[in-house]
Amino acid sequence: MAATGEQTEVEASAPRRELLLVTGMSGAGRSTVGNALEDLGWYVVDNLPPQMLRPLVDLSRHTGDTIPRVAAVVDIRGGRLFADVQEALESLRGTDDTRVLFLDATDAALVRRFESVRRPHPLQGDGTLLDGITAERARLAELREQSDIVIDTSELNIHQLSVLIHDQFSTVGDPAxxxxxxxxxxxxxxxxxxxxxxxxxxxxxxxxxxxxxxxxxxxxxxxxxxxxxxxxxxxxxxxxxxxxxxxxxxxxxxxxxxxxxxxxxxxxxxxxxxxxxxxxxxxxxxxxxxxxxxxxxxxx
Known part of the structure; x- marks a missing residue:
């Protein structure tokens, strides 16, 4: 019991971490956001299974002030693992400065982007691009409603989205x-x-x-x-x-x-x-x- 009490005291005295969960529609700009956050000094992990969110935060705590800001890109590429994202997120709420950034775009914009890179949608299967987008939007509806920040990237190019992220998440002292x-x-x-x-x-x-x-x-x-x-x-x-x-x-x-x-x-x-x-x-x-x-x- 003494050891447990000592661990709790150490955890209580640890600096709070800033955790940003980056999610949203495929093709809405998650990679661009991850790159922009890295430029701001965030520690970014892409395609992280939700089950690894808590270990990631715990690991950052052991680094002292080395990794104060962590961003995790979590999305439907995780397949069945993504189903646990709500539970994983709830376990983190209140323990650190945890926020969810949801990237969205219109169906037309997403179709245009997928066609430009000639890649299928992760949920498309044997259907059409629009079928995959519709399925993903349904699966993400609840998470979108619970997100702290929602950005519609339909009318934004890569440069504009990067500038927006820089303005939104830079802090005093961050070099431009x-x-x-x-x-x-x-x-x-x-x-x-x-x-x-x-x-x-x-x-x-x-x-x-x-x-x-x-x-x-x-x-x-x-x-x-x-x-x-x-x-x-x-x-x-x-x-x-x-x-x-x-x-x-x-x-x-x-x-x-x-x-x-x-x-x-x-x-x-x-x-x-x-x-x-x-x-x-x-x-x-x-x-x-x-x-x-x-x-x-x-x-x-």
Whole structure:
């Protein structure tokens, strides 16, 4: 009994979890919603059997604050397992911040989407697309009535639905865009995943200064030298201002990740120092989570 009491006390002191059950009609946008939630930092599990909802929540409790927001996509793909969704949901109500998001769309919109991807409806069997949609709508009617949020996606494209989810489920402190500032060496090739590339080879190369040759742009001696060169500060000032409207536009267009690459000859001195400075400048801008990566640092 003592052990049970101790466990209850620990559970009572555990932080409340935010659990979002994503369900609804096939073709209404569940995958798009899952991707948008992942971009917001949610831990998303797709096609989860309802019987696994409680173990998933219990597992997230053991992670401390690592996984505070969990989204589970549960739908009729679970077959017979889906029949227990009501019971599983009731067991979670009141224990955590549990909500149900139901995605819906008109029959015409769903038929159009299935035809565009040339896939059958999960419940279609030997019947028509409309037969499958009708059967699914009947099975989900009660769950729809109990849902906390219902979104009709009939007139929404993928981009519009993603923006709506971001607006609905982002919280204070969530970055609108995650920016990676990358340094690289041109002699090793351009980074294939860069959205923007800037060339730092307009600055004198510290490689030709004996006392700096063996150092890197992460060291104060090299950084101070590079940032003190004519044109270095003017470049950084202008580049930050040029990136402001670009990053704002990315936010409006639901582009949540951006990679900005700065290159020099070997990716050791100039680009490293400039990347660190750009990261520091961008980090103070609202709505950005900025990290830095030095792709070629350490390569011969």
């Amino acid at each position: 865009i995650r920016v990676t500032v990358m340094s690289f060496g041109y002699k090793y090739g351009l980074p294939s995943d860069a959205d923007h590339v800037a060339d730092c080879r307009f600055l004198p190369n510290p490689f030709w200064i004996p006392e700096l040759k063996g150092r890197t742009g992460l060291e104060t001696e090299v950084s101070d030298y590079v940032l003190g060169l004519p044109g270095a500060q003017e470049f950084i000032d202008g580049y930050v201002e040029a990136l402001r409207p670009v990053l704002d536009g990315y936010g409006r267009e639901n582009k949540r990740h951006a990679t900005i690459a700065l290159g020099c000859t070997g990716g050791k001195h100039r680009s490293v120092a400039m990347a660190e400075e750009l990261k520091a400048r961008l980090s103070v801008l609202p709505g950005l989570a900025v990290s830095v990566k030095h792709r070629d640092l350490g390569r011969e």
